[in-house]
Amino acid sequence: MSTALNPRLGSGLLRHASGRPDHVALTLGRRDYTYEETALTARRWAALLVEAAGGRPRRVGVFAHRSEASYLGVAAALFAGAAFVPLNRKFPAERTRSMLERADVDALVVDSASLEGLAGLLRGLARKPVVLLPDTLRGRAGDLGVDVRVLDAVDLATAAPLEPDRLPPVSSDDIAYLLFTSGSTGVPKGVPVTHGNARAFLEANQARYRLTADDRLTQTFDQTFDLSVFDLFMAWENGARLCAMDPLEILAPFKYLERNGITVWFSVPSVAAVLRKRGVLGPGTMPTLRWSLFCGEALPRASAEAWQAAAPGSIVENLYGPTELTIACTVHRWDPATSPAACVHDNVPIGRPYPGLNTLVVDERLVPVPDGANGELCVAGPQTTPGYWRAPELTAQRYFVHRGRTYYRTGDLVRLQDGEYVCLGRNDQQVKVGGHRIELGEIEAVLRRAGAVEAAAMLWPDQDTITAVVTGEAGPGALIEACNAALPAYMVPRSVRAAGELPVNGNGKVDRAALRRWLDETAPAST
Incomplete structure (x- = not known):
């Protein structure tokens, strides 16, 4: 079988095993695998x-x-x-x-x-x-x-x-x-x-980044996080080396990067934020990097600026995309001279779509809005996945056909600004914490199953903290224990607050703005 025309994800591993058998494909700790x-x-x-x-x-x-x-x-x-x-x-x-x-x-x-x-x-x-x-x-x-x-x-x-x-x-x-x-x-x-979705993504990224057998890529993501696919197969498709970092190395990366000669960094922006807050992103501390890529959540301007100074020889880029659009579908290249002014809510733009992808910005009726108006970003093209696994009703909710193309609704509100998209936040209950995409409704479902009569989960008091407000007789401690048993640690609310009732708006839905005001007013002094 010829691997040159093979659509199989992973065919590059076979090709390079034949062409450069002794080259290192994977580094785990101090162990190299050719x-x-x-x-x-x-x-x-x-x-x-x-x-x-x-x-x-x-x-x-x-x-x-x-x-x-x-x-x-x-x-x-x-x-x-x-x-x-x-x-x-x-x-x-x-x-x-x-x-x-x-x-x-x-x-x-x-x-x-x-x-x-x-x-x-x-x-x-x-x-x-x-x-x-x-x-x-x-x-x-x-x-x-x-x-x-x-x-x-x-x-x-x-x-x-x-x-x-x-x-x-x-x-x-x-x-x-x-x-x-x-x-x-x-x-x-x-x-x-x-395979076609993945192949389209890899080809678009290789055309952009031009990786070679001399490149060494980080693996900061768990493999249940789809961003890990970028590292693994961008390396193996192009004869490069994948270097799997452990959590301690990710949060103190400088010696690891130097020892392994890392050229491509990829992580969620929160890693950069932690390093910046600790004051360790000193100028020139990451000299081996030539690409610094971030995805999974909003990239704050301050993090981009600090990382660029720490890795002056690298190009910093902000990638954006849900799993349903195969890892990433838009990208913004950070320019210290022009990007700060383009930031919205102090977050870096998500940029332009990958080649071959079609974008629409629509209103609540899925009608395209004029350029520059706010709306939900929808994307069609070879990276658009075929729908949810054995869930036709959910697929029908999130995918739609417009002028012969099947679009995925990202749920993200955007605006086209100077030819690039800026992200304005979510239009539903889906949020991101630490790069992990979370449906707040899933947390609420666990809380209700555990005894809460009503439950509302939200990001409060900041964008990295999940707080839940519940009604009913179930105690907060028992509810958090139930969440620990049913959910990954990143989805467990930091705190659960009891309320007599949840405020609702004119449509009978939970009024989350009013709930946040209540939390602000009743928060303990230490919060």
Whole structure:
């Protein structure tokens, strides 16, 4: 199979394993993995995935974190012709089990550090996936149940690899990965991203950034965060090196960047904000960088200015885009001379759409507004994903056809200003905290299930803090405990306040502006 014309996400890994086998593809801690080793190992695992499924598997869960299993498991799934489904052991078990059930995976790649919760996840699943344990022997996996087939480290290390020209074929319309994001009903919603979607994104970014085999990219994101796909495949498609950073290195990155010769930084803006507040973004402290990229939430002007001074040899860019539009769909290049004046609410513009994408700014009736007017940003093109996973009603709410093109409604209010878009905030209950997209309705659903009669979650007193106001007899402590059990840590309210009733507006909806005023007026002096 020729990889040059192959739409498969990950085909670059095979190409560079052949062309530059000794070049490093992945750095985990102090351990380097060459392209040859990475591709060969992934092909061994892929062979067992195909054998276990009796042919091409459909979806493969990757229940691992910043490990050989997490990165090579993704490559193995793609080589087997499957979609990979990233899972996070730091998420509550019920949430992960819900994802497993809805994804209906054929196999699950698990690293040794994630074994503790595995038996509980598998228990109760109607159809048990085959379990691959790349770094564990079967006897150390515990009791996974008699109906679970396990392939351990010995099986995977001795398997005959799939030959590159024998990989199950994929088309541009096949799903490359299935990512679950926060859902307003309390159930995570699945976003299937096709090989064609990913390929369009990668090609647009390579035309912009011109990465080479000499580049070294950071991996600051967990793999359940879709921005991680940029780092992984922009590196592997272009023969570069991916360097997976641990959380401590991300918040004190300077020695790591110098030691590893990092040329491309990519993170959420809050990382830059933390470093700036700590006063460590000194001028010239990151001399190896040539690209500094931020995405996932608004980029404050002060953070962009401080980062540019700290990395004077790099170009700073602000990327924007929801998962449904494949990682990012607009970009603004920071210019110290002109960008500060273009900021709105002291946030950097989100910029211009990627080549090949069509944008509309619409009102509440989905009617396009004049240039310069405020409205909801909608985007169509090859990066627009096909809709939500097995959720036609939700798809119909968020996707619509205009003049023959299918647009996704981002839910973000924007304005066209001097040829670029500036973001004015959300038009619904979806927010971002620490780069994670959150449906406040999901938090409210958990609170109601835990005993609250009414619940309203919001960002208060600042944009990084979730506060909930509830009515009913359930105590705040019990409600927070319920959230800790059901939600990732970044979604758990910092505080829960009890109220006699929630204020409503003329339409009978919760008046969040009035609720914020009440919080301001009744806040303890220490808040």
